[in-house]
Amino acid sequence: MAKRIVTRIGDIFCVELGNGYKSYFQYMLKDCHYLGGAVIRAFKTNYPVEYEPKIEEIVKDEVAFHALTYLRAGIDENTWYKIGNSKEIGQEELKSFVFGLPQEEDTTIGYEKANELDANMEPYEHWYVGYAGCERKDIGKIPEFLKSIIECDGVLPYTCIVDRIRYGYYTWTMTFYDEVKRKPWPWVDSYVRKADPLTRETTYFHFHGSRAVREVIVDCDGNITRLSCENPVDGCHTLYAGDFGEINWRYKEFITEDAFEDVWNKSDKSR
Structure with missing residues (x-):
């Protein structure tokens, strides 16, 4: 039987990383412009599993990244669990980053096929970019200044979210990374x-x-x-x-x- 857990804006979830540490992320917004995915902000600090930080401590932490995912899948697979809620949801951050994908990044073909994409694809002429909760628009080639603030669009599976928390990047094959470079955590x-x-x-x-x-x-x-x-x-x-x-x-x-x-x-x- 599926867990009966209601999710609300502001909910905070814990991800145990399996190495004696855990990390947290918060549900910020439901993005109706992208399959109703949950916009989350993941916090940078990894805490020892025995330490129980207060909610106020978690939400004041530096934000590591933003992403789109489905919360229910991670809950059902025991990948993350809810530990509380905060009214401080980082609303001001929503204009500090954008989601985007090149035209050739087809999120409808499935993850296994996406993992076998041709490594020799041509440079992309059309990137679809937009703020969280807003319609994405074709901006042509991605300008250099956006590469430091753009996040990979698409509702990513819980496994990708855990990879990003653990490594600082997604291990899933992404044409996105032809232009925006992977950035590992310095300690990884x-x-x-x-x-x-x-x-x-x-x-x-x-x-x-x-x-x-x-x-x-x-x-x-x-x-x-x-x-x-x-x-x-x-x-x-x-x-x-x-x-x-x-x-x-x-x-x-x-x-x-x-x-x-x-x-x-x-x-x-x-x-």
């Missing part, structure tokens, strides 16, 4: 891999924040090259010096820490 470790069909090499990356700290290159013969901040160059290979967000990582390219460590510690076939 991210693990990704990229296959090169020409050289038939697969490169595994370990980022801390936005910086690559380790890299493993495995060639088609199983030979392994390991790079790190301490040893950034080996032959023709150099540790990736770019920002994490300069590459629009696809969903299937994200891997676990264990998967990276397995490759890092794997024996080189050439030895």
